[in-house]
Amino acid sequence: MSRAWTADLGDGTYRNPVLAGDWSDPDVVRVGEDYYLTASSFGRRPGLPLLHSRDLVNWSLIGHALHHPATDGEPAAPRHDGGVWAPSLRHSGGRFWIFWGDPDQGVHQISAPDIRGPWTRPHLLKAGKGLIDPCPLWDGESGEAYLVHAWxxxxxxxxxxxxxxxxxxxxxxxLDGGKVIVDGDLIPGWFTLEGPKLYRHDGWFWVFAPAGGVETGWQGALRSREFFGPYEEKVVLRQGETDVNGPHQGGWVRTPAGQDWFLHFQARGAYGRVVHLQPMRWDDAGWPVIGDAGEPVSVHPKPDLPPQPVTAPVADDRFPGGRHGRQWQWTAGPGTGWTVPHSGDGLLATCVRTGHAHDLRTVANVLVQRFAAPGFTATVGLALRSRASGAKAGFAVLGDAFSWIGLERKADGGVRLVHRYAEEAAERERDAAYSRPVPGTGRVRLRIEVSAGARCRFSADTGDGFRPSGEVFAAVPWRWVGAQLALFATAPPGARPAGTALFSDFRINA
Known part of the structure; x- marks a missing residue:
């Protein structure tokens, strides 16, 4: 399996980001010698990704915690700006816990005896609109439990x-009606205070919370001798003279040897929110100092932990037995029968009949994964096995604007290579290039080359080598989600089954 980005430089140092994909709003916990991380998944399913590391630099995706809808009435349509916001991951009482806020429903929690599950079904702890970014604390000093959340x-x-x-x-x-413990309007210069993480350290209650906005903000730390306050505050990580905009919102973790580290995100436009690892220490006044004197590091010695194999979340997929790997998520659902298991390799995707196929942003049966690096080439094979007129399948870059290349069954029975796109304000797609017939068996290899600035070049091989298609497409994020690579298969509305499309040998190379 190829990995487009690795953070471990192999000489005892690492580079940031340690996770180059869109692992938004990360939180981390240590259990024994193992470190686990989760992140926002918004409306995608399965939700709540789970990553594992033993050195905080080399991470692997080991599964997802959320497979059930949070409520029975959860919509089947994509919720690109809803769903799971800013989860907190904790371990207490022999169980793993994840709390998150759904801005349209309230604060939920799930738990499991093992990180790989089984996880409980979501429990709605506090219902209400706009309740986000919750974090629990089981206080070992008092035996009390607490919760903090933002709005x-x-x-x-x-x-x-x-x-x-x-x-x-x-x-x-x-156990109570809640109290505002920190009002950011009363702190000079602080605004958009959110994403709190709650800790107990050195006799203080600590709230690590970002402020200043996603693109331009900073990391704050607040402390009080009493949970309900009053709190004093300090900025502990800011961009400073570095090129790391908005370094904030993440989690603090301590190694068995007592080293402190902080994992946070940086918003990189179409690439989403990538994850950085910062060293952390405590100054003489008892405040955390993150990074290099409060500014992010780009290259730094690795944590003093046992050496680990160089790794990163896997992107490639041969789809063995018709099953997709953990790196893929559906934009909603998933629905029954969207894929068909079989004995060989390749994803046999059902051409789901929908009236929304002209706009991939509204289609539920779209399989997505994160951009893997600042620059990479992604390739996949496709065979359209549907005989239904108007059936199509393709490979896309999906965000508030999208572009895709793939195959479409025409009314005359022929298959054509098509390339289409939609701008951010457009409600339907349009041609990005002239379509052309696909000869022979109707198979094609599709390629998307992503270069600096998330500029995407599409090409296809219909049997005579890869040929570029259309103009360069500048990827853009969804509202809170980076642009994503996507596979889909659809057909126009109708009563009869519309057949399938076979995706094969998905590969990413840096």
Whole structure:
């Protein structure tokens, strides 16, 4: 399996980002000698990715925690700006816990005895609009449990404040009506205070929370002797003279030897929110100092932990037995019968009948994975096995604008190579290049080359080598999600089954 980006430089140092994909709003926990990380998954399914490392630099995707809808009424359509926002990952009482806020529903939690599950079904801990970024704390000093969360103004009309609760130790009940423990409007220069992570250290309650906005903000730390405050604050990580914009929102973790580290994201436009690892220490006044004197590091000695094999989340997929790898998620659903298991390699995708095929942003049966690096080439094979007029399947770059190349069955029974796109404000796709017939068996190899600035060049091989198609497409993110590589198969509305498309040998090379 190829990996387009690795952070381990092989000489005892690492480079940032340690995770070059869109692992938004990361949180991390150590259990024994193992480190685990989760991230926002918004409306994609399965949700809540789970990553594992033993040195905080080399990470592998080991699964997902959320396979069930949070509520029975959860919509089947894509929710690109809804769903799972900013989860917190903790280990307490012999169980792993994940709390997250759905801005349209409220605060949920799940738990499991093992990181690989089985995970409980989602429990709605606090219902309400705009409740986001929750984090629990089981206080080993007092035996009490607490919860803190932030607010989304888009749903509640409230922002820039953190609300705290006492919580039952089983994480299922809040024991009070909640109190604002930090009001960002009262802190000079602070705005968009959100993403709190709650800790107990050196006799203090600590809230690590970002402020200043996703693209331009900083990391703050707040402390109080009492959970409900009052808190004093300090900026502990900012861009400074570096090229790392908005370094903030993440989690603090301590190694068995007592070294402290902080994992946070950086928003990189179409590439999404990539994850950086920063050294952390405590100054004489007891405040954390993150990075190099409060500014992000680009290259740094690795944590003092046992050497590990150089690795990164896998991107390639041969789809053995018709199953896709963990790196893929559906934009909604998934629905029954969207793929067909079989004995060989290749993803046999059902051409799902839909009236939304002219706009991939609204289609549920789209399989996506993150951009793997700042520059890479992705290739996949495709055979359209549908005889339904108007059936199509393709390989896309998907965001608020999208572009795809693939195959379409025409009314005369022929198969043509097509390349289409839609701008951000457009409600339907249009041609990016002239279509052309596909000779012979109707198989094609499709390629997307991504260069600096997320500029995407599409090409196809219909039997005579790869030929470029259309103009360069500049990828853009969704509202909170980086642009993604996508596979899809659709057909126009109708009563009869529309057949399948076979995707094969998906590869990414840097």
């Amino acid at each position: 989304a103004k888009s749903r509640s009309g409230v922002k820039n404040r953190l609300t705290g609760h006492r919580m039952s130790p089983d994480g299922r009940t809040l």
